Amino acid sequence: MPTQVESDVQTSEDAFRTEVRQFLATNFPDELKGTGNMMAGLDGPTDENPVQKKWREAVGGRGWGTPTWPKEYGGGGLTKGQARIIEHEFAKVGAYNPIGGMGVMMFGPTLLEYGDERQKLEHIPPICRGEIRWCQGYSEPNAGSDLANLQTFAVDKGDHYLINGQKTWTSGGQWADKCFAIVRTDRSDKHKGISFMLIDMDAPGVEVRPITMISGTSPFCETFFTDVKVPKENLVGKEGQGWTIGKRLLQHERTNISGGGRLAGMMGQSLGDIAKKYCETGGDGALVNKVLRDKIADLEIRWNSFLLTARRAVEESKAQGGVSEISSVLKKVGTKLAQDRSELLIEIRGFQGLGWEGDEFGDDELEDVRGWLFGKAATIYGGSTEVQNNIIAKRVLGMLDHQ
Amino acid sequence: MAVLSEEQEMLRNMARDWATKESPVSEFRKVRAAGQPQAYNADAYAAMAEMGWVGIIIPEAHGGSDFGFSSAGLVVEELGKTLTASPLVATTIAASAILLGGSDAQKAKWLPRLASGETVATLAIDEGAHCDPSAIETSVSGGKLTGKKAFVHEAHGASLFVVAAKDGLYLVEKGDGVSLTTRKLTDQRSHADIQFAGAAAEKLEGGGDSLLGDVLDRARVLSAAEMLGMAQAVFDTTLDYLKQRVQFNQVLATFQALQHRMADLFADLTQMRSAVEAGLQAVDSGFGVARAATIAKAEANRVLHAISNQGIQLHGGIGMTDEFNVGFYLKRARVLEASWGSSSYLKDRFARLSGY
Secondary structure (H helix, E strand, O other): OOOHHHHHHHHHHHHHHHHHHHHHHHHOOHHHOOOOOOOOOOOOOOOOOHHHHHHHHHHHHHOOOOOOOOHHHOOOOOOHHHHHHHHHHHHHOOOOOOOOOHHHHHHHHHHHHHOOHHHHHHHHHHHHOOOOOEEEEOOEOOEOOOHHHOOOEEEEOOOEEEEEEEEEEEEOHHHOOEEEEEEEOOOOOOOOOEEEEEEEOOOOOEEEEEEOOOOOOOOEEEEEEEEEEEEHHHEEOOOOOHHHHHHHHHHHHHHHHHOOHHHHHHOOOOHHHHHHHHOOEOOOOOEOOHHHHHHHHHHHHHHHHHHHHHHHHHHHHHHHOOOOOOHHHHHHHHHHHHHHHHHHHHHHHHHHHOOOOOOOOOHHHHHHHHHHHHHHHHHOOOOOHHHHHHHHHHHHOOOOOOO | OOOOOHHHHHHHHHHHHHHHHHOOHHHHHHHHHHOOOOOOOHHHHHHHHHOOOOOOOOOHHHOOOOOOHHHHHHHHHHHHHOOOOOOHHHHHHHHHHHHHHOOHHHHHHHHHHHHHOOOOEEEEOOOOOOOOOOOOOOEEEOOEEEEEEEEEEOOOOOOEEEEEEOOEEEEEEOOOOEEEEEOOOOOOOOEEEEEEEEEEEEEOOOOOOOHHHHHHHHHHHHHHHHHHHHHHHHHHHHHHHHHHOEEOOEEHHHOHHHHHHHHHHHHHHHHHHHHHHHHHHHHHHOOOHHHHHHHHHHHHHHHHHHHHHHHHHHHHHHHHOOOOOHHHHHHHHHHHHHOOOOHHHHHHHHHHHOOO
16 A cells, blocks of 8 residues: 555646646647657757747746756756656657757756856756757867867956867857867866866857768867957856866766667667568568578667666666766667667668668668768767776776776 | 665665675585585575575465565575575476466465475476477376476476476476486586476466466576676676786786776676566566567576676686686586577577567
């Protein structure tokens, strides 16, 4: 028999579920059913149509796109249980969360932890309403895996900093309104000389050049800063605290690259089902090529246990509070499996799975080819697989530094 | 590690404590040295039954605690870490067969005896060297069961067998018409071929057509839990060793080649834990059991295989000696990998379940 407390929780959850259903019935337009959130990915500018805009404003206005964030900053102020109800009820009617992007996934949680009151009041509410696009100013030409080697420099000019330098691999830089960046404020100490700052992308001296990738797309940019003025109030935390804050943000990034719904979405259709369209099957419906069949089963079993691991990480981090220590494992395993899947898809489709352009290829075939190429970046960005291995070995397993 | 309830945490801690103090690998060495065919310490098994571990999946009405497979898995995992030799897994799986397929009378007769440790039971399914539930020749006529079963786990200690015949599962007590031929495998545990020659058999009438498959799935997840404990133990032991051993004036743990190999194995172990815990949970919820059990055992096979091999490699020469425990895990690992479905069997099954 449930206790009084349990039954009270049950009653309030039922009431909240009803509230969410009513909200969806009133606000979610049928024509958006099953479409995606344009701000959730790395791709594309925000060309909203009025229907999408209205849906974003409805969700953002209640803070339900960031349900567990505090209400005073525009979040939902809800419990994790209520957030799960929102997620569940939205999914049931095919409604997407219109609030997303790097502000939600990485920057917001970090600012809530390290920002001062004024910064939170200024920057969090527009993220909750989906009004502002953030980009990440981290990597530089000589600071990739060795990120702390960054050289972009901020000189203290009294009431502001003057920034000079170059960032690269700025995801979505060409569409971003603002940039959270780590920059050097002191050359005498590699890690303690780094500070975390917020930069307006339309400030004078900011120049963005998209980089064309092997996949033919340009989701990343080079970003140049020439005498860019950044007001002092845009320093997050203290001078020299940037490496600590920046690393915290990367934990959120890793969890999102691997643990969120994105990879799961990419892996939507069963490889076995695809293979049955392209390859010979026997009378029992099984693939005739048993070697290929074995490869597919092997990958799908590992993929399933990856999804289970992602779910476990979420449950553990909810139970313990904070990001699960297996976020490095998720990033490393999820990106590798996604690459393996793309390669196997090519083997399944043969030359038909290597099309670059042309009407003879289906949209799904062409998209998968570009995805295969672009997917090579996944084991490099967000901390390469080799960096994840270092993190696992040293931080999780306590193996000593090799340097 | 799955998020545990308070009771589960207590159970896990109790099992961990007992395994570490009362049943370290040195106890398995004693069992091996004693050379008894049943290959376990009866006092230790009695103590386990006393603590309620055999009855974890058995309803309270029949002398158990009804905590479910997830809880049983916690205990089995801890015992796997120290290679505790006991018929706990075999008896628990046999109990699940009676629970799924037995009549009220059969349940009332056998489950309390299994829970108390008085009776040891085991599955006798396969008739050759591979898991192949589709190739069963054993038959029953007029309540008498005849056939040959191969490589039956815990056969020497068991006095009750759950036997697969062409038309379903039967309970057969050790006695007239049941003869054992010992088969010594690398793990030095109890295995035997069994000849049933007109042995008295009582059918498990319930459970429907899927009974055998359902029981095998339970055998898969519980074996996978034992394998998880073994993989964790080999991993932990190897990691400790790498942190101590010095070569080239350097602790081995500081070599990046070894760090990255351990990171790979840690990722594999993480995947294995997720799959095994999900398999156990699926049995408790009754939802998607066949698929989850297949994934659990397939991942257990893959990862324990890799970790048991790397355990030897990373220990170097001493890993090859009988004095070190790591070799015992390798020799038990392959026996469990072959039990209830090898990797190739399970991949084939997964593909069939997925429709390709």
